[in-house]
Amino acid sequence: AVPHIHDGLKPVQRRILHSLKEMDDGRFNKAANVIGNTMKYHPHGDASIGDAMVQIGQKSLLIDCQGNWGDPVTGDSAAAPRYIEARLSKFALDVVFNPDTTEWQSSYDGRNKEPVTLPVKFPLLLAQGAEGIAVGLATKVMPHNFIELIDASIEILKGNRPDLLPDFPTGGLADCSAYNEGQRGGKIRVRAKIEERDKKTLAITEVPFSTTTGSLIDSVISANDKGKIRIKKIEDNTAKDVEIIIHLAPGISPDVTIDALYAFTDCEVSISPNTCVIKENKPHFMSVNDILTESTVFTRELLKQELEIRLAELKERIFFSSLLKIFIQNGMYKNPDYESSGNFEAVVKVLNKLFAPFTPQFYRPILPEDFKKLIDKPMSSITRFDVKKADEQMKSLENEIKEVNKHLKHLTEYAIDWFIKLKEKFGKGRERKTELRVFDRVEAAQVALANVKMYMNRTDGFVGTVLKKDEFIGDCSDLDEIIVFREDGKFLVTKVQEKVFVGKDIMHAAIFKKNDERTVY
Template identity: 35%
Template sequence: MSMELFSGKVLPIEISDELKKSFIDYSMSVIVSRALPDVRDGLKPVHRRILYAMNELGMTPNKGYSKSARLVGDCMGKYHPHGDSSIYDASVRMAQNFSSRYPLIDGHGNFGSIDGDSAAAMRYTEMKMAPLATYMLADIDKDTVNFSPNYDEREKEPDVLPAKFPNLLVNGSSGIAVGMATNIPPHNLGEVIDGVVYLMDSEDNEDGAPRPGIRDLMKFIKGPDFPTGAQIMGTEGIISAYTTGRGSIKVRAKANIEKIEKNGKMQIVVTEIPYVVNKSRLIEKIAELVQEKKIEGITDLRDETTMKGIRIVIELRRDVTPQVILNQLYKHTQMEDSFGINMLALVDNTPKVLNLQEILEYFIKHQKEVIVRRSRFELKKAEDEAHIVEGLRKALDYIDEVIEIIRSSKDDDIAKAKLILRFDFSDRQAQAIMDMRLKRLTGLEREKLDAQYQRLMDEIAYLTAVLNSDKMVRGIIKTELKEIRDKFADPRRSEITFDATKMEIEDLIADEDVVITVTHRGYIKRLPLNTYHSQRRGGRGVNGMSTGENDFVESLFIASTHHHILFFTSRGKVYRLRAHEIPEASRTAKGTAIVNLLSLAQDEKVTATIAVKEFKDQFNLLTATKNGIVKKTSLQDYDTKRSDGLIALTLDENDELIGVRLTKQDDDVVIATRLGLAIRFSEEDVRAMGRTARGVRGISLRKDDYVIAMDVVDKTASDLELLTVTENGFAKRSELSEFRIQGRGGKGIIGHRVTSKTGPLAAVKVVTADQELMVITDEGIVIRQEVSGISVQGRSAQGVTAMRTGESKVVAVAKFVSKEEE
């Protein structure tokens, strides 16, 4: 129980009730008076008090630096009784050019570093207001904002600053309150001002004209602009944050791959890092990953950062692909970091999550109030001054009589009373006449008074017009904003990878055919189709890629850069990438490790791939396994953006996926085995199943035999043939009519006679004569030739030499492309 003194009585109350009340009071104090910024000036109370204290102390840009301790003491003693360290830390951050996009304090001395070094003690450092900060306090002495008593009611402090620019967006804010937090990224000053001007211009539109939306504003405000630069990956998170007030963006370090002239080795040079990332810790993390052999191929790591900018140099071994190492660094270190946006600010002392347009509109509303209050202040001042000048002019008209009244009066009060009685002056006019110096009696002074009076009347007319015209108020705000933009705006530092306000990323990628290869050890690459030229039957091919020891190409296929590539894995899962997201490499390059592109689990490998243009429900996805199991599922079931993949099918133990094909509901299916057997059955024999189902028997296998290929037959097409290729380079075409339709699950018939000379069957494809054949060996040799160059033989023939493979060049994969598709 607790005791409370109330009206002279001691009343017992429940401690739980007292705790609730006290905690709510504390929470509101933290929310309103400490952790959250005001939407109007973008400042928390400590930052507002620091700037106001600097202004009161005369620590302005046109004066010399003053000791930081002087500011901290004055601010703490008058406005912010929360400890000197909190005030000094806040002022230091306002001076750091890597923390604030546009620092409001000009610091002199050691103010810390991006490596996490702390600032020197306040007795050593000096500071003053930065030039931009003067616009935060401009006209504060003209009754533009409300003032409230300070904590001990001996001083007054502003409730908000006039803030001539949208500081909440320009410098951002972060803070943790009770039960809520804010995290607003900084933005480019020029872009934000352009957005505000555009929003105000829209108020001049005719009635009924649509108001601008978020997408319209994003034509000007592209996205956050961090003081440390770096790259913002995509705009999905930006659009979400600007629309709802919440979102998440990925920020990547800016890195270049350079060649070292003296030894020919490659190096990665990092010149910009994500916002609030500690550079020294980043370097330590990279070194740690190298020591633990989680990243292999780095031979040297140096920090060559100077006053000119960041420069982290990562030297690489000759045998590694720089892009692979760079992708690993993005994955395992803060070279790629997420920035969670939560645009929470105080609106009328109430926390509110705001979208981009709301923040700008609250700023405009605040500026209108500031301009109106300033105009009222200046109007009153001008009217008061005009009133005095009017009295002086009248006095000069009767100067001899005025002088006589003053000379004949016993004292000042009597003289003033006589003047008021005789000329109907106000008390202030009479006092001004009494205080007038004799030099004001000259003719030149009379002309000055007349000119001054006319100027004041013009000013009064102008200010009156301003107060009666919202359009004029908007014009003043726009003029002042443009002045700030012209003085302080600078180029954007953070690069946004593509502009989604105008187009999707595919619109920036040429729609062209490419060859994609996947190796046994999990390397993938993309290269232009025209890399490989057509050759005659029996050609030796060209070196397609360097696979390294114990590696060979398992899959080679043609796709458009706009296609989705589905990757099916040994664990029965499916992952998705756009073809253009696969790094392009040279013809002989090894490629990029798939683990750097997909979130594969340990020991999980890609076993089948397929290119898909759209996920339409009129298509099915047919899968076949090594043990002869087939499954049909609607293509739409595989439409997902999940980075951790989807379950694609359930695999038996010691089974694996060997092929995936699209079907149109009424196709035929051809399955071929390593020993040259083939079966053809109707797709309708395979009922549609769920994505996670096991499937049904497609072919019954003999001992030591397994499925090596599966393809589909479009029954509406004509002149279709079945092309078979063996491991030793023998190939033939056979009429599809030779392969009668059987029931699903049969043993099949001979599709290609395999011998020790031909080697086992390697690939099967339903083709037409106008297509082309691409064959690749386990040593990376690729040959491209016309299908029409392969002879037509019976299904039980052994074929002719399509590629001279030699003793060790066994064909691993054969895929095909239509001439019409190129």
């Protein structure tokens, strides 16, 4: 599926979070129970819900996890759902939910209500990243740094355009010079962090995003088997932190080996982003900066809705408090006409007449439902009514209304304060993990080891690695090129191959070094 631009969630993720909120009592719930409850909303198998839930949990933002939830760095899978537990994080409870600003729809069987989108007041899609396939299209959104997203949102509210670059949870080094704002055609080169412990030992301490320690080790062993690199031994000491130790063969340069690891193994991978989101019920290909701008504007709109709802609640409380105060202070409950009223319609008629002099001071007309609330007040609370306390409460409500009106008038400043408080409350420990660099291009031919021998047959005009009975040219790598001069005065350059015809009567053949200013033929 493809995530929605407003909450950054796919349908299964939205339903899992809604289900967790429905079950939330502050304690952990068995993942199997959450999956079962989510199936009320998600008409698919329990395995797909479980996998999606583990992916959310591993991102350490929306769900607090208990038990073995696996490790995306090592590729270890989570324990079965009956053994692991989950609950919503404090961040999710603060940022993701508000039933008053949520648009609802019927679930697939019409028995329940589920959110169309969740009112997320944060650029969740860009923080978590997303990968998915829908009918006829795919999406690949890179994860970005929590603190940088908040800072960029504040800059947008100040009228500036952001410039986001990805930050991967696995760390490593990244060259984002061709990121293209996360749109199609962009490219990110991501590298492992490799340290030289001594002249014979290298240590990989961070792996590139989208790889695991297992797949990285397999790629190193494969490169060694093919003769691309030469190592003596590789050890995986990964526990809480990544540590892959590579022991080099005697006489091998650590610097050349590091370059060769980037050239021939998964120590360097290339990622092609393709940012696609659902907007107005259609897929849209957008830049990450435009998505952040939309998300920030949407957050400000949600904050406005919350303020307007709060203002309406405060006005209603003042309205009823004033109504009650007038009703008691003026002794309306002791009025003979009121006491002798036989039914509700008669009561409404009497109270309308009694309240007539006071109606101009109310912000809206008095409705029969308001009189119903007055009538339902027990006599004990009427006789114990404290005018001074009621005035203090109304004064407090009036002050709160002034504050809400001030926030509505200065909505952008209020939204900026919201983001600043988010950063102060949840930003600790979410600093950038991926180091941004511009990589030099590693020429594979320059770092490849001489792992094959080259031969030639002068008379028949063949060169190649399988002509072992013929004349030896030299050691080379399978990425090198051969230069051949013939007796007719012509020369040619060809790739190293098993056997290739270059023309009869070879005069001279050698390993060809590009840009070599010393050799004269």
